[in-house]
Amino acid sequence: MANKHERRQFLKGGAVALGLVAAGIKSAPGQLPQQKYETDVASSLSPAGPPVYGVRSHYETVTRAAPVKGKPFDSYRTPLHLQRGIITPSALHYYVGHGSPVPDINPEEHRLMIHGMVDRPVVLTMDEIKTLPFVSRILFLQCAGQNYGMAYQRKPGGVKTVQQTHGDTSCSEWAGVAFSTLMRQVSPQKGANWLVAEGAEWKKHAASIPFEKAMDEAIVAYNQNGEAIRPENGYPLRLILPGVEGMRNVRWLRRLYITDRPTMNAWEINPYSQLRPDGKTRWFDWDMEPNSVITFPSGEQQIPGPGDYIITGLAWTGTGAIGKVQVSTDGAKTWQDASLHDPVLPKAHTQFSFPWRWEGKETIIQSRSIDEWGNVQPTKVETEKMWNVGPDFFGKMNQAFPHYYASQPWRIGPDGKVSNAMWD
Amino acid sequence: MRCGIKLIIAVACAALPAIAQTYSATHHVGRTPTAGEIAAWNIAIGPDGRELPPGHGTAKEGASIFEEKCAVCHGKNLENPPFAPSLLGGHDTLTSVTPVKTVGGYYPFATSIWDNINRAMPLNKPGSLTSDEVYALTALILFRNDIIKEDEVMDAKSLPKIQMPNRNGFFPENPQYKRGYLQLWFWPEPRPQKKTNE
Numbered sequence: 001m002a003n004k005h006e007r008r009q010f011l012k013g014g015a016v017a018l019g020l021v022a023a024g025i026k027s028a029p030g031q032l033p034q035q036k037y038e039t040d041v042a043s044s045l046s047p048a049g050p051p052v053y054g055v056r057s058h059y060e061t062v063t064r065a066a067p068v069k070g071k072p073f074d075s076y077r078t079p080l081h082l083q084r085g086i087i088t089p090s091a092l093h094y095y096v097g098h099g100s101p102v103p104d105i106n107p108e109e110h111r112l113m114i115h116g117m118v119d120r121p122v123v124l125t126m127d128e129i130k131t132l133p134f135v136s137r138i139l140f141l142q143c144a145g146q147n148y149g150m151a152y153q154r155k156p157g158g159v160k161t162v163q164q165t166h167g168d169t170s171c172s173e174w175a176g177v178a179f180s181t182l183m184r185q186v187s188p189q190k191g192a193n194w195l196v197a198e199g200a201e202w203k204k205h206a207a208s209i210p211f212e213k214a215m216d217e218a219i220v221a222y223n224q225n226g227e228a229i230r231p232e233n234g235y236p237l238r239l240i241l242p243g244v245e246g247m248r249n250v251r252w253l254r255r256l257y258i259t260d261r262p263t264m265n266a267w268e269i270n271p272y273s274q275l276r277p278d279g280k281t282r283w284f285d286w287d288m289e290p291n292s293v294i295t296f297p298s299g300e301q302q303i304p305g306p307g308d309y310i311i312t313g314l315a316w317t318g319t320g321a322i323g324k325v326q327v328s329t330d331g332a333k334t335w336q337d338a339s340l341h342d343p344v345l346p347k348a349h350t351q352f353s354f355p356w357r358w359e360g361k362e363t364i365i366q367s368r369s370i371d372e373w374g375n376v377q378p379t380k381v382e383t384e385k386m387w388n389v390g391p392d393f394f395g396k397m398n399q400a401f402p403h404y405y406a407s408q409p410w411r412i413g414p415d416g417k418v419s420n421a422m423w424d
Numbered sequence: 425m426r427c428g429i430k431l432i433i434a435v436a437c438a439a440l441p442a443i444a445q446t447y448s449a450t451h452h453v454g455r456t457p458t459a460g461e462i463a464a465w466n467i468a469i470g471p472d473g474r475e476l477p478p479g480h481g482t483a484k485e486g487a488s489i490f491e492e493k494c495a496v497c498h499g500k501n502l503e504n505p506p507f508a509p510s511l512l513g514g515h516d517t518l519t520s521v522t523p524v525k526t527v528g529g530y531y532p533f534a535t536s537i538w539d540n541i542n543r544a545m546p547l548n549k550p551g552s553l554t555s556d557e558v559y560a561l562t563a564l565i566l567f568r569n570d571i572i573k574e575d576e577v578m579d580a581k582s583l584p585k586i587q588m589p590n591r592n593g594f595f596p597e598n599p600q601y602k603r604g605y606l607q608l609w610f611w612p613e614p615r616p617q618k619k620t621n622e
Contacts, residue, residue: 099544115462122454123461132451185451196468203544204551206468210601255465262599263468263475264533266540270525273594279518281530284599398522 064092065163075143076232077167080314081295086138086349088170090225095232096143096168096246098267100202103252107236110200112220116258119187126222126236129177132185135219136175137242138348140316142288143168144245144272144402160420162298165408169291169316171349174240176221179214182256192258197239200254207248208262209241213286217242220253243318243347244286245402247272272402277389288318290377291405292325292352292369303416306360311338312353315369321345323372325352331364332379332407338367346372358412364421366409380406380422395423469539473584476538480579481560483567489557490564493546502568508547511565515589528569532594534586538562559583 064076076095078088088094107126115121146168159165179195188211195214198206209218219240222229229235234251241249247267262268262284273283292315297303315325321344326335338354352367368377383406384391394404411421469475491500497508505511514526527537542558544550553561563578571586572578 099547100550113457113461113465115457115466121457121462123457124454128453131453181451185453198465198468202550204467206543208599212603213601216603257466257468259470261470261472263470263539264536265468265543266531266536269531269533269536269594275518275523275525277519279593281594283594284596286601393521396521 062092064094065161065167075168077163078170079163080167080169080293081162081298081301083295083314083349084351086171086314086343086345086351087225088172088349090172090227090230090233093170093172093224093230093233094141094143094168096145098203098205098247100205102232103201104231105200105236105252110236110254112237112254112256114182114186114256114258116196117189117192117260118183118258119189120185122186129220129237130222132177132181134175135178136173136223137219137240138171138173138343138345139240139242140169140171140347140349141240141246141249142291142316142318144247144285144288146402146404160299162293162295162408165299165420165422166293168246169314169349171316172224173226174219174221174238175223176219176237176240179218179220179239179256180216182220183215186258188258191260194259194262196255196257196259196263197248197250197253198255198257199234199250199252201252205247205250205267206263206265207250208264208268208284209239209244209248210286211258213244214241220256243288243320245272245288245318248286274401274403276387277393285403286318288316289403289405290317290319290322290369290371290375291315292322292367292377293408294327294365294367294410297365297412297418298410299418299420301418303358303412303418305416306358308355308357310353311356311365311367312351313338313367315340315350315352315367316348317369317371317375318347319371319373319375320347321372322350322369323374324370325350325367326370327352327354327356327365327367329356329363329365332366332381332409335368358416360414360416362414363412364409365412366407368407377405377407380409382406467539467543469535469542471533471535471584473535473580476535476580476583477555478580479555479559480577481556481558481563482577483560483564483572483574485556486560486562486564486567489553489560493553494561497547502565512568518590518593526569527565528571528589530590530593532588532591534562534566534571534583534588537565538583 062079062082064078067075078092078094110126112124112129146166193211195209195211196206197209198204221238221240222236224230224233229238234253237253239250239253268283273281275281292313294311294313296312297309303309311327315322322340325338325340327338328335336354338352341351341353344350368379370376378386380394384393387393409421411419411424413419466475497505498511499505502511510524510526512526512528514524514529517524518529531537538558541561542553545553559578562583563572563576566572566586567574571588
């Protein structure tokens, strides 16, 4: 259903408007559309007028992807294939649940408590928080477990589109009070090395964060893209940790506990850690690694025929700014630099493009990003080498495996049909 | 920015001392929480158990609570859970292709079991269990995983001392963060941030 719609969307005009297609597509036959005076006049004279809180045209129907059956997390994924520019509309921002329903929080009753190893513990109302100096930044968020359950992904009917493979990342402008500003109010004590942030939802999701990291960049945000944060993204308050895995950006924030060691709760121990083949587990990861994905042409799209196209995509890294993006159109044999579109912001989505002539032959295209420090996003084969595991290891993974960020290959069939080649 | 503020403050100080007092880097907003308010919200339990509240329980006491409030998902007597993850087994699976991460076979700290039961269980009413009930249920899970004896009392003192079988299965041993260093999961140690010369 969703796929059908996406294709229609693509053929209808999105591609032409973007200048993606030089040959092959003609305008729909018929005349130019006629203005419908009666209905246009009627709507402009309607006593109601346009809505005071705007809604999109009723012709626009794209949504987040609903949770996939058989997947243990309820994940609502962003339609990256339609994103132009780097801001994700708040209504399409990805959402990953942690077993609690989205809470209905009255901001007048909401409180933020800051306590622990501080001289002056404090309870703040939303109004009080909003009187403090604020900061704003454009930042991506990404679920560390984007590739959760890779064994599932390989099944027929599993994960096909870029929305399904990479839709657990979005990018917004976040505004609120810098964590460091709040710390000035409470005076942290010597030895205060850790922050435990906790939400107000049913199961009180909590995460341990190095105090220095929070002091450098963390924002206690109340605004997203110019208005209050949406309920599913943490209304009325959310901790934003630039570049750090999504689950530590605690939503519905109600408590900042300053302490001298991490508290290590179930989420930190179990799903958000990497169990290696030798039985040892790497825990406590902060930064998201250099990542990227081609959004056009991507899984389930149809290339109309041989011709000139512009490969487009998104790159991001939690380590800083994107330094370079490279594209391969021959199955990772050779790589060429793509153009980066302004703005290239640290810890934000960065758009890239790469002009390409498709001759009509079957091939595999993919992208890799290189951060400003020179860290390169690996291919699947390179990831296997780093882990010293065989080609089946990741594909057989039946449980949580966060921080898998291998370059996403898309197969272009001889008929122009695009499919997911990660697990071929 | 900071210079600007300093300048304004300096000028204001010179001209009108009263105005200088209107801006301060520290904003005295909010109120001080009471000890009771802090205790009620302070539910994140570290491995040393410092945050554990008073109370106690044994596996025997836990068994009846479990049948009433937990068995519907986790299975009667902790066996064959119909919905929830298994609370037993998993010990020898961590190096297999399909590992099973259980509280007994995988969790490094017994305090994390307490934390999660208290925080998130039972699924239909998280946060509704008393401290005694949480101690008793934690004791039951530890007992059924052959980690403690049936009559061993779990409380704020004894629980943090429990040695979990997979205690040393995690690295780095002490989670750390170094400012100015990159810490990516495939590097065992943090690496200094260094720009590449192109």
